[in-house]
Structures are given as C-alpha cells and as structure tokens.
Amino acid sequence: MKFIQMMDQPVDPGGLVEWSPHTLGGFANWNSDPRPTSHNHELHLRGALEYRWRTQREGGRESWLGLAIEFDEPMSVPAIRTALTRWIDRHEVLRSHVIIKNTGMARLSTPPGSVALKMGRVRWYAEAGPLLDQLAGTFDRATAPLQWPAYLFATVARERTFTLLFAGDHSLLDGYSLILAQHELVELYRAARERREPELPPVGSYVDFSAEERRVADAADREHPAVVAWDNYLLATDRQMPRFATSGSAPGEGADAPPQPQSSVTMELLDDDAANRFTAVCSAAGGNLFAGILSALALAYREVGGGEEFRCITPRHTRSEGRWLGALGWFVAVSPLYLDTTGVVSFDQLIGRATAELRQARVAAGIPFLRVAGLLGYEGEPKFVVSFIDTRHAPNAAEADAGGARVLRSHSYSTDEVFIWVNRTPSGVRISARFPASGPAHGEVSRFLVTFGDIVRGIGDQSTFAPHNT
Incomplete structure (x- = not known):
C-alpha cells in the first residue's frame, strides 16, 4: 500500500463532490466531556494556535493524513452517505473536539447518530491536474486542527468507477489508522449497497485512550x-x-x-x-x-x-x-x-x-x-x-x-x-x-x-x- 504525498499521484478525472460533516445547531447541542486530551493532541493544538498568531493564517498547517480508495463500480450516493456516517458513528474521535481555553483544554463530544453529511457538488473535471490542485487545496483548508470538523470526505465519480478520498488532521489519526480504515470504508460501503449489516469487529474509542494515557503520563x-x-x-x-x-x-x-x-x-x-x-x-x-x-x-x-x-x-x-x-x-x-x-x-x-x-x-x-x-x-x-x-x-x-x-x-x-x-x-x-x-x-x-x-x-x-x- 503506497504512502504518498497528495500531489505525487493523480486522481482520475470525473465529477467531484465534497462531503462535509455537520451537526444540527452546531456546538450548542454538544456535550461537555470531562475526559482530558492526549499530550500529542495538546502539543499539536498549541502549535496550531501559535501558528495562527504568528502568520494570521487559518488552515490545516499541512499536517494532515488521508486516504484514497478506488472502487471498480458506479457510485451509489445513498450507499456512500450511509458508509461515511456509519464510520463517523464508529469512531468517537470524529465526534469530539478539543478547545483551548485560559484554564486549559476543554472537550466537547456529540453522540452517534448526531453527525450528518452535506453533499456539495463542485464540478466535473476533464483533466487530472486541476482536480488534484482542487483536492489538495480543499484538504489543506478543511483540516485545521482548531476547528471542527478537522476532516473532510470527497468522491470523484465516473461512469463505471469512482474514488473515495478522506483527509483528517494528524491529531485525529495516525498512518496505521488509515491502513485499517480502507478496509472499514470498503466494507461499510458494500454493506450499504447490499442492505446488510457490516461485518466489522467493535473498536475502542481514542477519546478513552487519551484520558487513560494522560492519567498515566501525568503521574510520571x-x-x-x-x-x-x-x-x-x-x-x-x-x-x-x-x-x-x-x-x-x-x-x-x-x-x-x-x-x-x-x-x-x-x-x-x-x-x-x-x-x-x-x-x-x-x-x-x-x-x-x-x-x-x-x-x-x-x-x-x-x-x-x-x-x-x-x-x-x-x-x-x-x-x-x-x-x-x-x-x-x-x-x-x-x-x-x-x-x-x-x-x-x-x-x-x-x-x-x-x-x-x-x-x-x-x-x-x-x-x-x-x-x-x-x-x-x-x-x-x-x-x-x-x-x-x-x-x-x-x-x-x-x-x-x-x-x-x-x-x-x-x-x-x-x-x-x-x-x-x-x-x-x-x-x-x-x-x-x-x-x-x-x-x-x-x-x-x-x-x-x-x-x-x-x-x-x-x-x-x-x-x-x-x-x-x-
């Protein structure tokens, strides 16, 4: 499996759609979450805040990781929507956000089923170069760690094939997470197409891990x-x-x-x-x-x-x-x-x-x-x-x-x-x-x-x- 810089491998041209997560009412309906953030996440957020103060720039600070999955079949819009929302429900880190306050870090979380996806049609691309530029620029802007969501999905559909893409700030995931995610997303999509339950094992929450890691580290x-x-x-x-x-x-x-x-x-x-x-x-x-x-x-x-x-x-x-x-x-x-x-x-x-x-x-x-x-x-x-x-x-x-x-x-x-x-x-x-x-x-x-x-x-x-x- 290649681990490659975004601009080093073209995506076949086609119709680009961006899938943006959102919740009804925004943070007003999120829950205050007492679980502390990890040291990695805190360091990353403080670096992002310092970057904002120093450069007056927003964006992902070019610190995101992502995934591109090729499907050898026409794209089903309902199945993609179902697969992506189920994946968000499956991983709590995608439904949690940490805010820097004067008193320290504050976490907000929202339960499974509360995140929906907005489908935004961008345009049809006949050439790979402009499409890749659009994707890379969008992912750079959409993965800012100080905002939620700090991740974005996109699809590029053609008559007989399509590509599913995802980018998320490093604070939410690591490379091994994405090696596993490609299988999860494929299975979730196929299950939605076949109208069956996905065959995936249960997983723990990185938010829980962060709290435990923090407790152990702070005691050192x-x-x-x-x-x-x-x-x-x-x-x-x-x-x-x-x-x-x-x-x-x-x-x-x-x-x-x-x-x-x-x-x-x-x-x-x-x-x-x-x-x-x-x-x-x-x-x-x-x-x-x-x-x-x-x-x-x-x-x-x-x-x-x-x-x-x-x-x-x-x-x-x-x-x-x-x-x-x-x-x-x-x-x-x-x-x-x-x-x-x-x-x-x-x-x-x-x-x-x-x-x-x-x-x-x-x-x-x-x-x-x-x-x-x-x-x-x-x-x-x-x-x-x-x-x-x-x-x-x-x-x-x-x-x-x-x-x-x-x-x-x-x-x-x-x-x-x-x-x-x-x-x-x-x-x-x-x-x-x-x-x-x-x-x-x-x-x-x-x-x-x-x-x-x-x-x-x-x-x-x-x-x-x-x-x-x-």
Missing part, C-alpha cells in the same frame, strides 16, 4: 524509565535532537530561504522475493527486518559522510490493548535511536547492535514526549525521523497494495526536517520520504536514499534464501 516523574532514557540520550547529544547532517549539509542550512514545499519521493525498494531474501539475512543474524533497515540506513549515512554515529527518532505505536487495535486515533509515541558503526566489519555484526538498540530504546516511548520534555525542561522537536511498519496482516492488505487504496500525506514546508517511512507490504518493501527542497541537504539526502537502496539490494542479493515450492 523524573524517575520514570522513559524520562531517564530520554535524559541520558539528550545528555549524550548536548541536548540536541538528531538531525540529518553530513559533511555537505550542516544542520539548519536553508532555514532563511523562502518557504517551498519539501521534496518528496515514493518508490518500491524491494519486491516480495527480494524483501524475503533481505529479511532472511537479518533473521540469520538474530535480527528482524526493522533491525536490517536501521543497519542499512546507518551504513548509508556513514558512506555519504554522516560519520560513524547514526541517530534518529522513530515512532512506536501505543496500541497496547486489543480494544485499541482497530481504533481511529493518534496512537504514537517516539523513542530515540543510536547506532554506532565504528569497527563494524560485517552486516551481521551491525544487525546485532541494531537489535539490541531497538530493544533498549523501546522504554523511551513509555510516555508521550511532551510529558518527557516538560519534566526535563526541554523544547526541541524531532527533525530526523525514521518510521517502519509492516502492513501485510492488515485486512484487505493485498488488494490495497495492488492499487486499490493508498495512504496520503500533505506537503510540508520545513527547511530542516527529514522524514523517512519504510513499509513492508504484501508486494515488498516501499519507501517514502520528504526532505528539504533546496540547499546542500537536498542533494545529500537524495544521495543517502540512493545509497541506502543499493546497500539493501546488495545484501539481499547475497542471500541463499529461496521460497519453498509446494
């Missing part, structure tokens, strides 16, 4: 293992977050340049057979695929002049209970990674170091980083992030990976962030990245990604692994 102190782990890591880096910085790209270069969208790449790194061969090498050395990816990144970083020490931040999911597995929400904490390639003479040796580091670093994701930062008096933010996820066991994974659906991300204007996503899918290993659009870092990151791909493919080619034929 400086002695909490996650705080200690972060403190030790930051002490070793002069209290600096990891950055992508090689001999040709100093940290922060280009920060004074006029803002422009970051460069973006998405590609298949390995097909399924090559991915299995590379994984076999990792397994033989006592590690897993993520350890192998991390090791290859460290070697590539060294080769392009980044030095022997490879440091980055990695997301870790916080879906610790079964009820959270299928829930829509931002179930993510982060931990710092450090991999020293000094004296490494074999890939197997580095795999061992990476495996140990992944195990040790997990403790740092025990509580949200905002709480950690508050306890440590720290104000830095992640700048170099490497994410890994295996989507092969998600419902409908093979169909989605074959082109039936793709996860979308908005563009970013950062001049110093480097984000890399590596996904193991049914078809192989895909990589997606965003990085500065100009300056020395642009060329250095590009060279780094090419070198990384060469290393991974080269190691896999040395494997004797072969699939069993039956």
Whole structure:
C-alpha cells in the first residue's frame, strides 16, 4: 500500500463532490466531556494556535493524513452517505473536539447518530491536474486542527468507477489508522449497497485512550524509565535532537530561504522475493527486518559522510490493548535511536547492535514526549525521523497494495526536517520520504536514499534464501 504525498499521484478525472460533516445547531447541542486530551493532541493544538498568531493564517498547517480508495463500480450516493456516517458513528474521535481555553483544554463530544453529511457538488473535471490542485487545496483548508470538523470526505465519480478520498488532521489519526480504515470504508460501503449489516469487529474509542494515557503520563516523574532514557540520550547529544547532517549539509542550512514545499519521493525498494531474501539475512543474524533497515540506513549515512554515529527518532505505536487495535486515533509515541558503526566489519555484526538498540530504546516511548520534555525542561522537536511498519496482516492488505487504496500525506514546508517511512507490504518493501527542497541537504539526502537502496539490494542479493515450492 503506497504512502504518498497528495500531489505525487493523480486522481482520475470525473465529477467531484465534497462531503462535509455537520451537526444540527452546531456546538450548542454538544456535550461537555470531562475526559482530558492526549499530550500529542495538546502539543499539536498549541502549535496550531501559535501558528495562527504568528502568520494570521487559518488552515490545516499541512499536517494532515488521508486516504484514497478506488472502487471498480458506479457510485451509489445513498450507499456512500450511509458508509461515511456509519464510520463517523464508529469512531468517537470524529465526534469530539478539543478547545483551548485560559484554564486549559476543554472537550466537547456529540453522540452517534448526531453527525450528518452535506453533499456539495463542485464540478466535473476533464483533466487530472486541476482536480488534484482542487483536492489538495480543499484538504489543506478543511483540516485545521482548531476547528471542527478537522476532516473532510470527497468522491470523484465516473461512469463505471469512482474514488473515495478522506483527509483528517494528524491529531485525529495516525498512518496505521488509515491502513485499517480502507478496509472499514470498503466494507461499510458494500454493506450499504447490499442492505446488510457490516461485518466489522467493535473498536475502542481514542477519546478513552487519551484520558487513560494522560492519567498515566501525568503521574510520571523524573524517575520514570522513559524520562531517564530520554535524559541520558539528550545528555549524550548536548541536548540536541538528531538531525540529518553530513559533511555537505550542516544542520539548519536553508532555514532563511523562502518557504517551498519539501521534496518528496515514493518508490518500491524491494519486491516480495527480494524483501524475503533481505529479511532472511537479518533473521540469520538474530535480527528482524526493522533491525536490517536501521543497519542499512546507518551504513548509508556513514558512506555519504554522516560519520560513524547514526541517530534518529522513530515512532512506536501505543496500541497496547486489543480494544485499541482497530481504533481511529493518534496512537504514537517516539523513542530515540543510536547506532554506532565504528569497527563494524560485517552486516551481521551491525544487525546485532541494531537489535539490541531497538530493544533498549523501546522504554523511551513509555510516555508521550511532551510529558518527557516538560519534566526535563526541554523544547526541541524531532527533525530526523525514521518510521517502519509492516502492513501485510492488515485486512484487505493485498488488494490495497495492488492499487486499490493508498495512504496520503500533505506537503510540508520545513527547511530542516527529514522524514523517512519504510513499509513492508504484501508486494515488498516501499519507501517514502520528504526532505528539504533546496540547499546542500537536498542533494545529500537524495544521495543517502540512493545509497541506502543499493546497500539493501546488495545484501539481499547475497542471500541463499529461496521460497519453498509446494
């Protein structure tokens, strides 16, 4: 399943309709909700408020994630409306809103069945380019985290096919949520078309999770293992977050340049057979695929002049209970990674170091980083992030990976962030990245990604692994 920047893959032209959630009477009929918000959500909202004050701009701050699902059949308007309203009823986070007040955060919620959809016909598009521009601009405006709804649906219908699109602010969801959502939305639509009940398991509420996570995190102190782990890591880096910085790209270069969208790449790194061969090498050395990816990144970083020490931040999911597995929400904490390639003479040796580091670093994701930062008096933010996820066991994974659906991300204007996503899918290993659009870092990151791909493919080619034929 592709994880791709919105503007990097066209949507086939057709008739565009926007589906806007609303409630009768607005917030006047919503309920005051005592459940506190998550630290992630609070940090995101405060950042959005600061952005509004500083720029006098509204909008989503280009921090949304989304989904595009392809249907090989004519669109049924009643079925789409039913599917989308049922999905909103299914996930409470889409029926809840947090407001920043002088006294702190205040939550409002509305019950299932209270959210309706307004159908707004935009126009018929004969070309993909203008349609994509319209969709991207609309999603940017519709996903502002300080408003409700901070999400929007759209459909592009043709005579025999249609595309369902969704975009939501990051505070409402994470990438894994959308990997699961494509199956939910397809099943809800088919159930509505066939006039039957959808075959979906019950899910928990991210609002409930947020309250529980907040309670646990607020009870933590400086002695909490996650705080200690972060403190030790930051002490070793002069209290600096990891950055992508090689001999040709100093940290922060280009920060004074006029803002422009970051460069973006998405590609298949390995097909399924090559991915299995590379994984076999990792397994033989006592590690897993993520350890192998991390090791290859460290070697590539060294080769392009980044030095022997490879440091980055990695997301870790916080879906610790079964009820959270299928829930829509931002179930993510982060931990710092450090991999020293000094004296490494074999890939197997580095795999061992990476495996140990992944195990040790997990403790740092025990509580949200905002709480950690508050306890440590720290104000830095992640700048170099490497994410890994295996989507092969998600419902409908093979169909989605074959082109039936793709996860979308908005563009970013950062001049110093480097984000890399590596996904193991049914078809192989895909990589997606965003990085500065100009300056020395642009060329250095590009060279780094090419070198990384060469290393991974080269190691896999040395494997004797072969699939069993039956």
